[in-house]
Amino acid sequence: MTQTITIDPVTRLEGHGKISIYLGDNGQVEDAHFHVTQVRGFEKFSEGRPFYEMPSLMARICGICPVSHLIASAKACEAIMSVRIPHTAAQLRRMLNLAQMVQSHALSFFYLASPDLLLGMESDPAARHIFGVVAARPELGRAGVGLRRFGQNIIELLGKKRIHPGWVVPGGVTEPLEAFKRDEILASIPEAYKNVTLALNAYKKIADSFRAEIEVFANFPSNYLSLVNEDDSIEFTDGTLRLIGSQGGVIEDGITAARFTEVIGEAVEPYSYTKFAYYKPLGYPDGSYRVGPLARLNIVDSMGTPRADKELAEFKQLEKGPVQSSFHYHHARLIEMLYGIEKIEQILSDPAILSTHVRATAGVNRNEGAGQAEAPRGTLVHQYKVDDNGLITWANLVIATGQNNNAMNKGILQAAREYVDDGKFTPGALNRIEAVIRTFDPCLSCSTHAFGQMPLALTLLNADGETIDQVIRS
Amino acid sequence: MNDTVDVKTLTIDGHEVSGRRGQTILEVARENDIEIPTLCHLDGLGDVGACRICMVEIAGSAKLLPACVATIFEGMEVLTNTERLQKYRRNILELLFAERNHVCSVCVSNGHCELQTLAQQQGLTHVRLPYRNPQLAVDASHERFTLDHNRCILCTRCVRVCAEIEGAHVWDVMGRGIDCTIISDLHQDWGSSSCTRCGKCVQVCPTGALFDKSKIGSDHPKYPDFLPYLNLMREAQ
Secondary structure (H helix, E strand, C coil), X not given: CCEEEEXXXXXXXXXXXXEEEEECCCCCEEEEEEEECCXXXXXXXXCCCEHHHHHHHXXXXXXXXXXXXXXXXXXXXXXXXXXXXXXXXXXXXXHHHHHHHHHHHHHHHXXXXXXXXXXXXXXXXXXXXXXXXXXXXXXXXXXXXXXXXXXXXXXXXXXXXXXXXXXXXXXXXXCCCCHHHHHHHHHHHHHHHHHHHHHHHHHHHHHHHHHHHHHHCCECCCEEEEEECCCCEECCCCCEEEEECCCCCEEEEXXXXXXXXXXXXXXXXXXXCCCEEEEXXXXXXXXXXXXXXXXXHHHCCECCCHHHHHHHHHHHCCCCCCCCEHHHHHHHHHHHHHHHHHHHHHHHCCHHHHCCCCECCCCCXXXXXXXXXXXXXXXXXXXXXXXXXXXEEEEEEECHHHHHHHHHHHHHXXXXXXXXXXXXXXXXXXXXXXXXXXXXXXXCCCCCCCCCCCCEEEEEECCCCCEEEEEEEC | CCCCCCEEEEEECCEEEEEECCCEHHHHHHHCCCCCXXXXXXXXXXXXXXXXXCEEEECCCCCEEECCCCECCCCCEEECCCHHHHHHHHHHHHHHHHHCCCCHHHCCCCCCXXXXXXXHHCCCCCCCCCCCCCCCCEECCCCCEEEEHHHCCCCCHHHHHHHHHHCCCCEEEECCHHHCEEEECCCECHHHCCCCCXXXXXXXXXXXXXXXXXXXXXXXXXXXXXXXXXXXXXHHC
16 A cells, blocks of 8 residues: 655745655655645746846846846846956956855755754754744854845845845946945954854754764765866856766866756656756766755865865865765855855955946847856756847746755655654654755745745555544644 | 906815916916826826826816816816725726736836836725736837837827927827737837937836836936926027
């Protein structure tokens, strides 16, 4: 008799998702699926719009990482215009992207993941949230809020709005940076260092107590993909893509946005609205890979900033070769936050940062273009085709969550096999299976936010659809 | 009273006011700091009474009159802001929003849009009518400007400014009823039309239907205030 366990919706994620765990006749877990249950349709309804509107239109995909979409989209538009943006504009965008990475990672780590990490996987679900963290560890709660404010404040200073700033446009940015804004950002940096150091130290102290979870939280060899600079250092905004294998060897290097679809394909599974990206020469699913903080840190040789480099060296000691457990995404996220703060400080020390040459202009000089950037969750690619007037005729977006999709599915199967025993499970097991997904910090569909307290039901059904066991959280 | 007297006295919202023969209710109201909301009206352009937002009540008449084109008469009693008028104005705005695709969040005129501002002023909190969601084209063929029919409310300010002020009469309206559409010349692409590239139509457009390509991403306020000055200077010559 086969049975299905459903976790719907999965909580503390950006967007709506659901997990199904399929049990075989012997009560053992046979398969597990992570479903993304909403279609968004951005690729379709952007058809007919002028290409120069695309950055602001695409930014609306997500309220957490609108900047990543702004940047990937603007770069795709610049490929259509065939322009190279001014140095200052590139640096300002880099800073905006890093500010967003810091605030998004702070959201993921402190608001979504830290209740599991600091309060415990088995702790009372009614208090397992950011307010619970604030009550139990006020200094860490404050650090999380502070780091989010740090990133959001930079976004607001540069783009006038914390969410969906319209400042990034094809050709550069609309306005140069003013000196007082630079000084305000610089003044907020010492506190940001303090907060991220506090979080890193706290995490390292507790990481050891999660050894069991580290073993089974999407812990398997896989390929990894991310942007990287020519000197093998980490890069979020420019550079080219590198794909490495499970042992760390380079499979393909120097992948530009224009070549992305030549090498990366997207498979479709009937149970999810999110596609499954794979490296074409290896086929699907063997060519599946992971993106995001873990992938980036596995791929790069250095962060290019002193404090983060020290942390990276320590991170690389976790395993021989690439760090394979997705649990370590949390650690990687904290190191990236540290890097972001250091890099922002470096960028602001460049005297050219106040230059007023921040925008290149041009019309349609090519009928297609692609742009790529590292979103907090991983590689993001936008590709557009336009007619001679610049109206979009076709758009394709490859988002980080789609590229992590196969690993997330494999990850929940691995965890379900560990935590669901003979068809039985506990509330702690349920939370651990969700926590596997949280390590990836997927962004499923930011149009559907949790409002109030989201209900969560884990149901065990037999083949006739009868409920055998149920845990309900409301 | 003799109707040939040049000065007419009337009341607007209970205030005793006076105006010259031939003046519209709107002109007299504004001279006396009484606000009547408008949308298709623009100082410096001829009025057509297209949008019906400025409708007012006249004592003794069951019909509502558009203040921008209705002229005053002696003893007229005008009410500009009754509950009935407020309801009608909101209805008109709801119809405008439901008719085409007005998505403020991604519109170049967000924050500077007269339709958006008016809806806020009139307390329009939601649209009860089903949206028509028509599939409308965007004309991006012009070198500098774009026409997005999705955001057009057919106020015809662009038609009037092009014909009356620029003298080019590139813009006009094609079709009937709900199928009305702004066209350039004899329905050809704006980019290949006889447009003089003066940009007046962009400045007078109350929404994001006509916009400057280079302003994407930045604040895109329109500056229609040039019209009365332009008229004044032309008269002075």
